[in-house]
């Protein structure tokens with residue numbers, strides 16, 4: 001039997017939600033990951049260090065007994081985030097990044113940034129104290145084709161921002177295009193990127209296999225095969241700029257199977273296994289540990305985890321639905337096979 005032992009991975013982009021939903025999904029991540037960067041797009045968003053402290057306490061309290069999982073908190077950047085708030089966040093020791101959602105770009109992003117100029121005092125303070133900016137990199141202009149919004153964002157927002165604040169650490173979150181992969185690979189060392197398992201495994205055909213597939217809809221939306229290939233190349237290249245970020249984003253089944261379905265895939269139940277499939281398909285299982293367990297901590301200035309996880313090459317079938325508070329969610333690969341299994 002084929003087995004694979006890795007330093008325990010971390011998830012550098014995770015949505016845990018709150019309340020009953022949090023309690024339902026958190027055990028999946030605790031089983032796999034040592035730490036995770038917790039996205040702040042709650043309703044209302046986590047915009048202050050005080051709110052982040054309270055959210056962190058709720059996450060810690062919801063961990064299964066005996067779990068040492070550590071949530072790494074983030075603040076949600078708005079047009080009004082002050083330099084003082086950034087200094088408080090850094091001083092807290094538990095806030096590890098600040099998330100930029102262009103207003104209207106994705107789930108719960110209404111309070112997001114309307115122009116970089118307005119966020120400049122906060123961004124300057126982040127560069128000064130060394131707090132990374134985490135970016136949902138899509139323009140929101142409805143005139144731009146949805147499949148092009150990430151590539152256009154690089155030119156319109158990302159490059160000018162890096163030029164203006166060369167000392168700012170920036171993570172280009174959940175990259176989905178060849179353009180983003182090539183841009184990050186060539187950028188200075190203070191620019192990194194997360195890549196999801198689903199963007200490594202699927203192209204946009206998966207949205208329409210046999211009919212419209214709401215559980216394959218996320219943002220940024222799946223792209224064509226050439227882009228998926230570029231992401232696999234980046235993730236398996238050995239470059240320290242690319243690291244694991246699932247963007248596991250749970251939504252209730254009824255909110256996805258709807259006339260206007262929510263964006264987001266739930267992958268936390270099989271995260272490291274799905275990445276192992278993608279790396280195995282690329283003949284690069286030997287590169288998985290760096291991507292999953294080493295590059296992220298190095299970028300964030302943290303030590304790697306001290307323990308390991310072991311995967312076996314064994315088929316298993318994902319549950320058709322999982323409990324989600326008083327409702328249920330449909331995980332990625334529901335009722336289908338995953339080829340690696342966490343021991």
Ligand SMILES: NC(=O)N[C@@H](CC(=O)O)C(=O)O
Pocket residue numbers: 015041106107136217218219220247249250263264265
């Ligand atoms: N990725 C998604 O499709 N959805 C995320 C938000 C995000 O990361 O953009 C969510 O919070 O549901």
Ligand SMILES: [Zn+2]
Pocket residue numbers: 106136173174219220
């Ligand atoms: Zn996003």
Ligand SMILES: [Zn+2]
Pocket residue numbers: 013014015039247249
């Ligand atoms: Zn996300």
